[in-house]
Amino acid sequence: METAVETNRKKKKRLSPVRLVIVIILLLIVLAILGFGGYTIVKMYRMRIGATATVPKPTVAPYAAPTPEPGVEVVATVDPDDLKVDIDDPLDPALINKDPIYVENAIDPDVINILVMGEDSSGDSSTGRSDVMMIVSYNRATNGIKAVSVLRDTWVYIPGRDTWNRVNTAYRYGGIGLAINTINSNFGLDIQFYMLTDFEKLVGIVEELGGLDLTLTANEIEYYNKMSENDVTIVPGDGGVCHLNGRQVLMHCRNRTLGNGDWSRTERQRAVMNAFYHRALAEKDAASLTSLMYRLMDYVETNLSPWQMISIATSVVFGARSGGMERASIPASGTWSYAYEGRMAVIHIDLEANKEWLLGYLYGN
Numbered sequence: 001m002e003t004a005v006e007t008n009r010k011k012k013k014r015l016s017p018v019r020l021v022i023v024i025i026l027l028l029i030v031l032a033i034l035g036f037g038g039y040t041i042v043k044m045y046r047m048r049i050g051a052t053a054t055v056p057k058p059t060v061a062p063y064a065a066p067t068p069e070p071g072v073e074v075v076a077t078v079d080p081d082d083l084k085v086d087i088d089d090p091l092d093p094a095l096i097n098k099d100p101i102y103v104e105n106a107i108d109p110d111v112i113n114i115l116v117m118g119e120d121s122s123g124d125s126s127t128g129r130s131d132v133m134m135i136v137s138y139n140r141a142t143n144g145i146k147a148v149s150v151l152r153d154t155w156v157y158i159p160g161r162d163t164w165n166r167v168n169t170a171y172r173y174g175g176i177g178l179a180i181n182t183i184n185s186n187f188g189l190d191i192q193f194y195m196l197t198d199f200e201k202l203v204g205i206v207e208e209l210g211g212l213d214l215t216l217t218a219n220e221i222e223y224y225n226k227m228s229e230n231d232v233t234i235v236p237g238d239g240g241v242c243h244l245n246g247r248q249v250l251m252h253c254r255n256r257t258l259g260n261g262d263w264s265r266t267e268r269q270r271a272v273m274n275a276f277y278h279r280a281l282a283e284k285d286a287a288s289l290t291s292l293m294y295r296l297m298d299y300v301e302t303n304l305s306p307w308q309m310i311s312i313a314t315s316v317v318f319g320a321r322s323g324g325m326e327r328a329s330i331p332a333s334g335t336w337s338y339a340y341e342g343r344m345a346v347i348h349i350d351l352e353a354n355k356e357w358l359l360g361y362l363y364g365n
Contacts, residue, residue, distance in 0.1 A: 051303040057102035099174035104190040110141040130171035149266035203246035
């Protein structure tokens with residue numbers, strides 16, 4: 001015979017039909033969320049398919065050797081307009097290879113440096129050029145984020161090739177791995193992660209977001225209206241803020257016709273990165289942020305793991321500091337001169353001065 005306690009236990013275990021339906025519905029919702037989340041994680045892993053591997057740095061020369069000094073004296077009579085012309089000396093096929101990323105010890109475990117690269121394959125080169133090279137630095141301790149453009153014509157030593165060339169040539173010689181190794185070698189950095197897209201995919205990214213709001217000058221508005229099928233949409237009562245579609249944002253990123261050549265172009269590229277940043281900040285919760293990330297995954301290659309991407313994105317968006325993304329470029333002011341290398345107009349720099357400035361800017365010390 002059942003005791004009163006056993007009878008009460010059985011009653012508690014039984015669910016009424018209404019409560020049973022509610023439990024089933026909640027269970028289905030949880031499974032649906034997990035299913036979407038699982039599919040999102042799988043899709044994130046697909047972004048890593050074909051990603052450049054990270055391996056220990058070789059101990060043999062020339063990586064172990066000190067970076068040599070430039071062998072050519074600076075020529076101060078360069079026409080800055082020459083930097084607007086793409087002139088590439090032929091590359092030695094024997095030097096072209098897909099390099100891995102070499103392991104560097106973290107300078108500060110709270111600071112994560114990511115090289116964001118945009119490839120322009122519109123020219124004759126089958127390998128494309130890295131016409132966007134931007135170090136995006138996230139500080140977990142301060143939750144601050146900084147973006148530093150590396151001017152493409154900066155004359156640097158290409159490690160593993162025993163040659164000097166423009167910094168964006170590293171990508172043509174050895175892909176994303178050599179691009180990262182070159183920046184790390186010349187500027188004493190610890191970049192281990194990257195995000196890579198190309199200019200045509202940039203159009204799709206912007207269209208997925210419904211366009212971007214950017215501050216333009218009157219000359220830029222006139223230029224883009226002349227070059228675009230659609231006029232730039234000017235945001236009423238908001239100064240020079242305009243709403244640009246994908247093609248217009250691409251023109252803005254490529255534009256070195258107006259202003260001071262590549263200096264102005266990289267400034268525009270940083271403004272676009274800042275607009276992406278503020279667009280992400282507009283997401284109100286983790287679900288909408290995850291949905292946004294999900295929509296953009298098809299356009300980017302990265303070696304970040306899904307967990308790293310989710311962690312960084314949620315920390316940046318939901319712990320964002322006021323004032324937006326800090327922005328700068330290298331070479332730093334007063335540390336460079338125009339020069340010719342063969343037919344190419346390039347920028348010679350004081351490597352040690354730029355290394356010191358960059359480390360101080362990224363790490364605050």
